């Protein structure tokens with residue numbers, strides 16, 4: 001992940017507080033703005049001005065800001081160190097690791113068997 005991404009995510013969260021931000025939080029926003037490279041921050045600011053979500057999480061190949069599917073090459077680039085932006089809405093993309101498929105637990109298997117038994121009993125009558 002690019003080093004600017006966690007900073008931009010934090011900045012987005014802090015800015016969402018608006019007037020409710022504490023003096024410490026305002027200071028942190030100023031610090032973050034000083035740490036992020038100028039062109040990266042300029043693009044971020046443009047998105048904010050255009051009322052777009054500047055940082056979007058990607059889940060299952062879908063941009064969390066505009067909800068459109070990203071091109072395959074963008075999804076394949078998820079693990080490199082570059083900044084990636086959504087081709088559609090321009091949001092900085094944060095690639096969330098795909099959740100591992102959950103294996104059925106003994107409890108969920110028992111619950112499923114119980115449901116099936118109920119259905120069988122209902123059908124039999």
Ligand SMILES: [Zn+2]
Nearest residue numbers: 063066086089
């Ligand atoms: Zn998008």
